[in-house]
Amino acid sequence: MLLTDYAYDLPEELIAQHPIEHRDQSRLMVMDRSNGSVVHKKFYELIDYLQTGDTLVFNDTRVIPARLYGKRPGSGGRVEVLLLQRLSADEWEVLVRPGKKMQIGAEIIFSDELSCRIVDRTDFGGRRVRFQFTGVFEEILDRLGEMPLPPYIKEKLADKERYQTVYAREQGSAAAPTAGLHFTEQLMTEIRKRGINLAFVTLHVGLGTFRPVHVTDVKKHVMHKEYYSITEETAALLNRTRQSGHKIIAVGTTAVRTLETCSSQGVVVAGSGWTDIFIYPGYRFSVVDGMITNFHLPLSTLLMLVSAFAGREQVLSAYRLAVQEKYQFFSFGDAMLIL
16 A cells, blocks of 8 residues: 555645635545545534434544744744643643754743753654743643644634634644534534534644654654543443434544544443554544545645545545545535435
């Protein structure tokens, strides 16, 4: 299975640079994975494809202002730090740029109240750092940190809450679970009124979700671990949904990965921990019957996951149609519903 099997051509002007004014007014491509057929809708119309008793599963992680800019003492050289995972009260796994100059022992100054020192290397080119700060770390981070928008978004985000889902509550992500950005509180209320269940899991989005694939053979790619959690209440609801013959629809690839991590032979088990699950074609899904997802980067593990669910050729055909129909791509772009 070659990495080049997941390439497609995308004009740069179709990469969404800012969120749509009304979240649920984005476009929605609905795919029937049994035959690859698609129809074009608005996102709020997804409710017409859900049945009473179905369960939508959301990732309730909340993005932290994870990008910090500092200086090296002495030279004053600029350093960018991206927080990935909290390891203890004052230690984090991070990405640092420029990485070559930031070796163990190097110090980075962010302000009079915040600095850090590199204490170790981590897998995949990361660093382990220990912060020194005066006051409450979260409050300092909220003042100094920036939302970690992907590099393909060139415009500044006027309202940082637009890079959060309306149901985000568990702090810890370095990127948003973007499929959920299309939901409004009103749409979620309407979904509940129709007898459709809403369930919440947590997966803190980190390097595993957005790390590029650098190997020719896809099967040799190693995912970075990310923290997940699913409660007893949520697991029970999902198991009742399956037992009653209704569908479980995951909102986003991170919800898919959480559910598949926590399931065995169609049964969802509550728990928390670290997952490095990598889903690519050939994978047999245990509990997910449908998914809502944005359009993903070429050559990405996210595109491979969607291809595993709906078939590589069908997904790439849908992507080519999306380009033709001028859908908006990636984080602030349009969405797909696959059933």
